[in-house]
Structure formats: structure tokens, C-alpha cells
Amino acid sequence: MTLVRHARPADLPEVVRLVAEHAVYEKAAAPPADLARRLEGLLFGDSPARLRCLVAETDGGELAGYASCAPELSTWDGTEYLHMDCLFLRESHRGLGLGPLLMDAVVAEARALGLTEVQWQTPAWNTDAMRFYDRLGARGKDKVRYTLPLG
Template sequence: MDAPATVRRARGADVPRLVPLIVEHAAFEDLPHRLAGRAEALAAALEATPPRLHAWLAECACDAIGYATASIDFSTLDAAPYLHMDCLFMRESWRGRSIGLHLWQTVRAFAEGCGCAAVQWQTPEWNEAAARFYLRLGARERRKRRYAFALEAAAAGGA
């Protein structure tokens, strides 16, 4: 029988454990990532006061098996803070074991503790398994188009 999985808050010192998961997540979604040489920026975002990035790590027997990241933002339309969950990812061999649910519950509790009015996130259109998971949580799908405009300074590693 597998050892129980745990979820804990990730800090800057956990970046070496987070980066392989982030790279695997980007490959799963067929997305580019800019992590080469950027581990310091990720650690700094986790350690800033207040943190610019919040992260949680799912582990089993000292192996990193999943993660979630989020940031607090402000909704103009709600006139209230909300949590933007940027990532929730489980390694494929660990999916379907309720560990993703444990990550989600941890993120939700954090958002509630911060006084957020909502948690918002997105998933690729083709990711039907994720969509089913989110609907089972009670989330409502809102159709939108998502855009990104890369800024040269950020792409080059600037602030």
C-alpha cells in the first residue's frame, strides 16, 4: 500500500522540487516555459513580503507528486479580492487518488482565510478530465477567450 500523501505550503527552498513538476505541467499542456535561469525569480516571488506567489506541494514518501500555485488579485466587477489559481497539477500516475482534491481544498481554505470572494482559474479547452474534476467541485464554467501579450523585458528575464 502506498504511503499517505501530504500537502504542505511550499517556500523558496522548495523551488528545486517544484521546477520538475512545473516543466512536466508545461509539457502536458504543450506550453512554453521560461524556467531556465529563473528559479531565483520563482523563489523570490514565494519569499516576498507579502508573497507574490503562494504554492503548495503534494508529496508522498518524500517524492513531489503535484503542486498548486496562486496569487491574490482584485476583481473590479466584484470590488473584492479573489484568488487566481494559476496551476493545479498532479503527475499522471497519481491522478484519481484524491490528492488533487486535497490540493484544491488547501487552496480553497487559503482563499477563504484571506477573505477572497472567489477562486478563479482556467484549464485548456481539450482537458476534459480537469473540466470534470472542477465541475465535481461545484465550480461553474465561464466561457471566455484568454489572451497573452509577452513583454520584451519579461521575456529577456527582466523585472
């Protein structure tokens, strides 16, 4: 039995470990050393939460994965949508039905915010993720994501 719930402050160390595992999986740079502090402010700060983090917790209390999301704006549509920034499950927990549970929780979050769409990205090489998202009825768009560091 797995419960999907909002992350709590006590979950931050394990969420940071999940993020680090996710970065390794995606062959990306390691997260910053102060990630827990940064996430604490975004998730649990005094102002309304800018970021939402949902965790999949096993009946043994282990966090098996997470999804993070935040509202974004679309100029083309003139509307707000929920952007899912990350969805990650530890390898030992893939294929057990937890991905759909996390996606359901993200969709419920969007609905609770009065939003009518969820958008996200996945690396072009991650064909397993693309098959998973296709099975959910999602449709991909061909785009290249850029970042511009402002150092």
C-alpha cells in the same frame, strides 16, 4: 498518506521540475532557465509573498503535484479573489484523491486571506480537468485568454 503544505525554499528544484512537466502536459513552452530564481523571489522574498505554492507530498517525501495561487482584483465585482494559476499532479498520482486535497488547500488559503472566491482557467481541450472541476461544484465561463509580450 499525502500531506499538502506550503512549498519551502528547499522544494524549489522539484517544483521547477513539476512546472516543466506541467508545461509538457499542456503542450506549452518550457519554463525559463532561471525559473527557480524567479519563483524564489515571488514565494520567499522580503516583502509579503505575492505567490503562494502548495505542494502534495507523499509519505515517501516525493512531491506528487502542486497548486499555485495569488490574490487578484475583479473590477466587475469590486472585490478581491484568489486566482489559482496552476494545479498539476504527476500522471502516476492522478485519480488517487490528491486533486481534491490540493483544491481544499487552495480554498483554505483563500479563506485565510479573507477572500470569498477562487477563480482559475484550464485549456479547452482538458476535459478530464473540466470533469474534475465540475464534480467540485465549480462552473466554467467561456472566455479566451490573451497574452501580450512586452519585449
